[in-house]
Amino acid sequence: MGAIGGEELMKWEKIQAMSGREEKILVLVRLRPLSEKETTSNEAADWECINDTTILYRNTLREGSTFPSTYTFDRVFRGDCSTRQVYEEGAKAIALSVVSGINSSIFAYGQTSSGKTYTMVGITEHTVADIFDYIHRHEERAFVLKFSAIEIYNEAVRDLLSEDNTPLRLLDDPERGTIVEKVTEEILRDWSHLKELLSICEAQRQIGETLLNERSSRSHQIIKLTIESSAREFLGKGNSTTLAASVNFIDLAGSERASQALSAGARLKEGCHINRSLLTLGTVIRKLSKGRHGHINYRDSKLTRILQPCLGGNARTAIICTLSPARTHVEQTRNTLLFACCAKEVTTKAQVNVVMSDKALVKHLQKELARLESELRSPAPASSTSDYGALLRKKDLRIEKMEKEIRELTKQRDLAESRVQDLLRMVGNEQNSRQASISDHHKSQEEDLSDDDCSVSESSSVAGSYYPNGGTRKFNNPHYYDGDSRSNPEDPSYQLQNNTEDHLSDDTSSPVSIGNKFIRSGFIQSQEETAVGTAEDPNDYCKEVRCIEMEESRKNKKSESHALRTDENEETLALSVSGDGDASGQELMLTPLNGNREAMAAGMTSSGGLKLTRSWSCRANLMTDSSFPETAEQIESTPPNGLEKGFPGRPEGLGRKFPLLTYGSNTSSLSRNDSQSSFESASIDGLRTQSIRTSADEEIPGIHTFVAGLKEMAKLDYEKQLIDGQVEETGRTVDKFGKSVKDVGVDPMLPALETLSDWPLEFERQQKMILELWKTCHVSLVHRTYFFLLFKGDPSDSIYLGVELRRLSFLKETFSNGSKTVEDGRTLTLASSMKALGREREMLSKLMQKRFPEAERKRLFQRWGIALDSKRRRLQLANQLWSNTNNMNHVIESAAIVAKLIRFVEQGRALKEMFGLSFKPTLAKRRSFSWKNGRASLV
């Protein structure tokens, strides 16, 4: 015995030498035949496989030339191909890599009913049958086969082989990456046993589905087969090598858009999560297809976290895209093909996974040593000088490669160390802030009575310091922001405002305790990672949150250290927070860049702080110090844009999906999110409430959630228009101004947006309407601030502005009729919205104590015309915020103050791009638009 089997060793050395090569994901397309139903309803089949690699769209006349008519992939399968053929000629080579110790995965992607499950069941069975066959032919080796099955539904992971329905947690293992905790594994003994398990699995799925509204296509199912094999001869003798790899069979949820299958409430929530996983998958594939530059957002969904190795990592991967040929599904088919095209470009680098016993490793090294020694001893033949040269070059290359690896590893180590440092610091900060918030809470309770502005709990502060004409203008005129005085009393919005918001915002009868919420702040972000109603361990939150926190803190640091670049000829406002460490001397300023020197002279003391560029139309106001010239009637009489007619105006329509603007009567508390710098008014976002809330009292979704809600809404809105026929099949939205906007920003796979020809003017107009409607509908100030800071006039903002306008118009109409709307089981009325806004103002007033040092607060009070000896000065200020939507200075400064209060760190375009809200136009020349461009429309 003694020596490890030479043959054995050679074998895995050979396999290892083969591994580590980059290869592209194999993309297969399978067209199913028309279903019986489709045939009965005389559906036309528009797609045809014209050879083994090309699929053709036959109906090009109908679509014009907007889309390509042929698509080429590694292999395409016609409707009459069997699953056996798809396996043999497509997936088999990849799937069976697993027996050589190489991880592999087979995905099925496509819309509902396109044949994903039909295909995957067959592929799984054929693979397992072949694996068993392989095992029988290799009796010299011992195999252990394990089988597990999980389902991801609404971002909750469930073990399909366990009776226990408790959602499973994801854990980050330093060696194995993200793993699912405690997945039941069945040891497989034969194929029929697998069949049995598959049927158990299927039965479980069906039971689960029944519970989950019978929506089979809503979940992602991952079946994993792990194979460990070692030479039987050496088993148990401590000197064997083991190959260990897994093959994953992934039956993804239907890729169709949520609104086509879902309506509201739980279904909407479901769709939202499905979208989250599928959208993230789409984004990840799209980013990977462009090369592995920059951050890949695997961690944004459970699906991509679990499947990270299969997407660009250590695995061989095949994606089977299933298609329906029916004409009515053309859009979904196109989307699937678009996904397939991106997937084609993604590369993975699979390695052979060898687990070597210590003894085997020692033997291997001894052998290697002996070989090198003998090479040294026996001089090479004289003729082989050139061989030496080649060898030397090879070695040099190897050394270079190893040095690179060392550098990479050192970098990783440094990063890990700095993360640990960050974590330690964070833990320390959290403890400090916990204590601070507890004491603040007590203080603020006392202060509610006395409103004594003397305590300072934080070292930075905010006070608008930029004023038109370069001077420091005192806001000592209480009517300075009183835009309402010019409103038309006939105007329903005027009535709404005057009857309600003003007096309600003074309502301080229900103080909200936030002290305890501050303590939990570090956990907020993690809830985005958490399923609704899942009882995940708080440690899990903690773990996930901290990663995000570190990410955030890095981002924050970055944004604090450099100002955003803007076009040189673009006059831009910068919002600067100085950070010189002196609490009393710190200021947040609205500062003009490139164009208003007087303002710079007016006490601008920024010291390399955070700068927020913005391009909402403010120049006119800055220059003229006047309010909007338009009266409320003019604004009112501005015709709604053409898309308004698609507005459903009924609770079960799009109106039900207006979470961003709805005010729940049952969400009464507000709190702070330190990690995300966000702050949510009571019920800003129904979607968010549905998606990530574990306790309504404790959660404050941040900007990520806000953005997720926006995107979802934009998507639903688009789909609504599609259904109503306002969007052509080509994906163009036509509004009454005759402009067309391509369907982008709605689908992550669609890359382009056409610039509106006179977008700057249109932006001005829509912006004004939105500002008015926000006030009329008592929209959360935090929502307004997020929106205002995110959408600054880029052409790609048009989608979001349009959606916002339609939602607000619906809400206004609902409220002015005295009607209510139901959103996710909550009844929303004008009164509940006003109440929520009142609570939000109160909460913001409390945060002022924490965020602004005393001197800063005083300055703010003076600027906003609040007597320093008056009672409840902070609340007075909070009540003034966003109260005059006609005055852009007011709006800007209100946004600045709220941003500071909620610790919103705006990172300009980067932020939007980070969230995937920005989409570059391709056809028309992109026009840079800033407040400078918008001037004409305002003066």
Ligand SMILES: Nc1ncnc2c1ncn2[C@@H]1O[C@H](COP(=O)(O)OP(=O)(O)OP(=O)(O)O)[C@@H](O)[C@H]1O
């Ligand atoms: N290639 C095919 N040949 C014949 N029938 C097919 C084919 N593909 C799918 N079907 C049939 O179409 C129907 C829908 O297929 P399947 O359930 O696999 O779709 P799916 O994409 O998995 O849908 P979901 O997303 O809802 O799970 C089934 O009745 C199936 O038998």
